[in-house]
Each structure stands twice: as structure tokens, then as C-alpha cells.
Amino acid sequence: MGTIIEADVVVCGGGPAGVNAAIAAGRSGARTVLIERYGFIGGMSTAALVYPWMTFHTTEGKQVIKGIAQEIIDRLKERGASPGHVRDTVGFVHTITPYHPEHYKVLALEMLREAGVKLLLHSFIDHVDTVEDQRIQSVRLTTKSGKIDVRGRVFIDATGDADIAYLAGAPCLQGRDGDRLTQPMTMKFRMRGVDLARVKQYMLENPDEFYKKTPFEELPNLPLSGVLGFYKHWKEANLPINRDQVLFFTGPEDDEVLVNTTRVQGLDGTDVEDLTEAEELGRKQVLLVAEFMRSRLPGFERASVSSVGAQIGIRETRRIDGVYALQVDDVVQGRRFADVIARSGYPIDIHDPSGKGVTAAWVQGDGAYDIPYRCLLPQRITNLLTAGRCISTTHEALATTRLTPSCMATGQAAGSAAGLAVKHGVAPADVDMAELQSVLEADGALLN
Structure with a gap:
């Protein structure tokens, strides 16, 4: 017993x-x-590095989720561990919450x-x-x-x-x-050594290469919180990953990004053999994407992988x-x-x-x-x-x-x-x- x-x-x-x-x-x-x-x-x-938290607000900026969730944000802010809710520079939602x-x-x-x-x-x-x-x-x-x-x-x-x-x-x-069939899994990873000012400058000079909802009019005065695009670079690289753009978010540190770009499709997250295969495919994709970003994207010339999820992210x-x-x-x-x-x-x-x-x-x-x-x-x-x-x-x-x-x-x-x-x-x-x-x-x- x-x-x-x-x-x-x-x-x-x-x-x-x-x-x-x-x-x-x-x-x-x-x-x-x-x-x-x-x-x-x-x-x-934490296990899969899903970051940032999105979103506590409507697309117009009205907050609709508070309670214990907001208490967590407030207490993280007190520790310098979150800036709170910031403008989403991808433009998909109004705010995102780094932590x-x-x-x-x-x-x-x-x-x-x-x-x-x-x-x-x-x-x-x-x-x-x-x-x-x-x-x-x-x-x-x-x-x-x-x-x-x-x-x-x-x-x-x-x-x-x-x-x-x-x-x-x-x-x-x-x-x-x-x-x-379920939404794909993603092995997320972080890179340090990114020149985010260089990334932002490239975005402002080449807006057509980024998501159409990117708030370019506000961007010069906004801290860069996320980037969706680099369409031309991604297409030219022709990596064996079935998606059509790069997506990453900035932070928590000033030279750091969280990359949400790998994609593992067609596998079942409740099947142990599929999960095993997904982990292997995801980690191989991380190395491919990281090398692509370092060698091809402006601002990533000195970047390197600093952490990878303990497990693949499951949607x-x-x-x-x-x-x-x-x-x-x-x-x-x-x-x-x-x-x-x-x-x-x-x-x-x-x-x-x-x-x-x-x-x-x-x-x-x-x-x-x-x-x-x-x-x-x-x-x-x-x-x-x-x-x-x-x-x-x-x-x-x-x-x-x-x-x-x-x-x-x-x-x-x-x-x-x-x-x-x-x-x-x-x-x-x-x-x-x-x-x-x-x-x-x-x-x-x-x-x-």
C-alpha cells in the first residue's frame, strides 16, 4: 500500500x-x-519557453483579464521581472506582457x-x-x-x-x-547578442518585408517588443520548415530574443512515439533557424543560442x-x-x-x-x-x-x-x- x-x-x-x-x-x-x-x-x-504572455487586452487596448493573473504581473513588476503590458510591435494584438x-x-x-x-x-x-x-x-x-x-x-x-x-x-x-489533426508544435529558443536597434532600423527602412499590421507610424517611439516578417530572407533561405515568415519577441534582456519560428506538423502530442519524434525534429530545426538568423538577418551577426525549451511547445x-x-x-x-x-x-x-x-x-x-x-x-x-x-x-x-x-x-x-x-x-x-x-x-x- x-x-x-x-x-x-x-x-x-x-x-x-x-x-x-x-x-x-x-x-x-x-x-x-x-x-x-x-x-x-x-x-x-517555463518548460517550453512560451513567451511573452498575450494578451490581457482587446485589440483596442481595453483590459479584459485581471484577477490573480494581474496580481502576478504586478508582483513581477515589483521585482523588475516584467515591464508590465507593453505595445505589441508585431501588431497582431494591442499588448503583450514580457516576463x-x-x-x-x-x-x-x-x-x-x-x-x-x-x-x-x-x-x-x-x-x-x-x-x-x-x-x-x-x-x-x-x-x-x-x-x-x-x-x-x-x-x-x-x-x-x-x-x-x-x-x-x-x-x-x-x-x-x-x-x-492539431495545430503544430514549436520548439522555442532564445538568442543573446542581438542588436535590436539594428533590427528596428532595418524594419523602418524596409516596411514591405514585415507584417502588414506592424505599427510603423508608432515604431520610432516604441520599444521593439516583437517582429514578424523578414519574408524575403526566409523565402531565399528555403529551409525545410513549413511556414512563411520569422517570428520573434524581445527580452527579457536588452540583447535577447525568443524565437517562435520552428514548426513540427502532423504529430500527436498525446502519443509518446510522436512526442519523441517531435522533440528530435524540433531541436534540429532550432539549429537550422538559429544559423539562418545569425548568417542572414540584420542585427543577428553576433547572436547565439542561449537556451532551448526543456520540451517542445504544444498548442x-x-x-x-x-x-x-x-x-x-x-x-x-x-x-x-x-x-x-x-x-x-x-x-x-x-x-x-x-x-x-x-x-x-x-x-x-x-x-x-x-x-x-x-x-x-x-x-x-x-x-x-x-x-x-x-x-x-x-x-x-x-x-x-x-x-x-x-x-x-x-x-x-x-x-x-x-x-x-x-x-x-x-x-x-x-x-x-x-x-x-x-x-x-x-x-x-x-x-x-
Whole structure:
């Protein structure tokens, strides 16, 4: 018999959604455990170098995500580890939020401790024990110190891949309709030694080589935060990577960029053999792209690779087939829902599962859409909530809800809902909506 840990709320996955869920649940007074497979917190933001966080605002610049997510930004700013929300010089969104991942790892741990959360790192969930096929009793961890059963009253799946829902038998979907293909994976990497003033000067002199939404009129007076383009250089290089431009973001240091240009398509992020192949392909592409940038791009003459993701970045895998699936029309029309628990202003942003391009669609209305509580609720399993990338959406709508600030917001909502479910002894589906919304707004979330 292995070790048994008892909790009220068990949060599975320590990425941005899981961190915010655990903080919210812990602050509610519920005994909360957060389980993470790596030896550090942050999920895709740290393990895969997903950077910067985008976006907390609409394309017009109205902030629509605050709460615990904004508290994290404010506390990072106090440490000099984030400039806060800055203008996106790519022009795809209004603001992006650079941050220092090492400071985020430490701050998240501090905030979890403050909230009374018990943290279990280096713990891989390999089994879910259900009762009568409708309620989770415990999750089993494989660890260096043997098997551990973590029992709880409410569970939150913040694994990104809907691992808990899937193992528990809740209906799940994957990829786009028909072929189940998902958005490509990307191995992200950082380069130091970049002359960003030289890059900016080249952009101002050659605007046709960059994304049409780049804010060139403002650019002379803006700090360079991101670059999309170098179309001519990329085309001439003819690298074996199925995309049509270079994308990188600046920081955290003055001579540093985060490169989001590799692309691994056609592989399944829930299949261990596909993941193994993806890691190999991604790392080979990193070296190809880095050499191309160093040898061909103005400002990169003295640049070199300074870090590569601990794992490949994954945009899309499984998601729950929940009580309600957010639709593409809900996003594009800026639809409002009575059971809103979070909002987002990020556009539809589909990196093509098989082609070169990116499909974008902007949010109409006031520039933001609601995420309803029903999207966090799976079918069949009564004491499970989801948060982050694996909530219930269509393939197209996932292309906006998967972004980090949205994941942080749905994480806070799931943690707050779990706290109320424990407090009142009810299933998550039976939490009083007005009370949940009141709790979220009291904790700084924006629902209007």
C-alpha cells in the first residue's frame, strides 16, 4: 500500500492555469494540493519557453483579464521581472506582457505557499480511480518515493492535455473535425547578442518585408517588443520548415530574443512515439533557424543560442467534450453568456495543422468574448473541473482560449468554483452562479 494524501481540492498540472486554480482554491480555505510532473512550476510558460504572455487586452487596448493573473504581473513588476503590458510591435494584438521565467517560477511558488497549497513536484499522474464511473476518488502518482494516492472532493484538470478527464472516462475530442489533426508544435529558443536597434532600423527602412499590421507610424517611439516578417530572407533561405515568415519577441534582456519560428506538423502530442519524434525534429530545426538568423538577418551577426525549451511547445491536443463547447461564432461575435467566468480579447489564431500559414479572425463587438462556466464542466464525471487549454471548445475556438492569460483566467475560475463546491458540499455543476461570479469579481476578475 502506497502513501495516501487527503485534500479537498486536487489540481493536476502546474502550468499557468493550474497555478491560478490552486491559488484561488487555497485562498478559499479549501485544503488544496497541486501536482506537477516537472521539478518547477509554469508549464508551457517555463518548460517550453512560451513567451511573452498575450494578451490581457482587446485589440483596442481595453483590459479584459485581471484577477490573480494581474496580481502576478504586478508582483513581477515589483521585482523588475516584467515591464508590465507593453505595445505589441508585431501588431497582431494591442499588448503583450514580457516576463522573466525564472522569477515567475519562484513567485508562483511563493504565492502557492501563501495560499496554503501543498505542492508535489516530480509527480506523474498515471491512473485515475473513479467511483461508479461518475466521480473521481483519487489520482495515483508515480514518484521517486513510490506510488502516492491523492484523494480529494473536487479535482481540477489543468494538464493541458485533458489527461485526468481522459483517464476518468469523460468524453474528449482532439484536433479539427474529420482528420483530428492539431495545430503544430514549436520548439522555442532564445538568442543573446542581438542588436535590436539594428533590427528596428532595418524594419523602418524596409516596411514591405514585415507584417502588414506592424505599427510603423508608432515604431520610432516604441520599444521593439516583437517582429514578424523578414519574408524575403526566409523565402531565399528555403529551409525545410513549413511556414512563411520569422517570428520573434524581445527580452527579457536588452540583447535577447525568443524565437517562435520552428514548426513540427502532423504529430500527436498525446502519443509518446510522436512526442519523441517531435522533440528530435524540433531541436534540429532550432539549429537550422538559429544559423539562418545569425548568417542572414540584420542585427543577428553576433547572436547565439542561449537556451532551448526543456520540451517542445504544444498548442493543441485533447480537450473535453463538455457541457457546452465554445464556438467560433461565440468568439468572433463577442458573445455574452449568463454564466460568464472569464473574458478574452485574443483573436482566433490557428497555426495551420498541415499548411504554411496562420488563419486569423478578430473579435467584433467591444473586442472581447465571454467564456461560460459550462465550458469548464466535463460530461459524465461529476466532481471534475477543467482549466486552461483543455476546456470545452471547438478546434477553431481553442485557437484563442489556449493563450496564457485566458488559461490563467479559467484557472482562477475553476479554483474559485472548486472552493465553493467544497464549502457548500455540492457538485461543481451545482455551484451557485451568482455567488461564483461575485467571488471572482471580489478577487479582481473582469466579467463585464
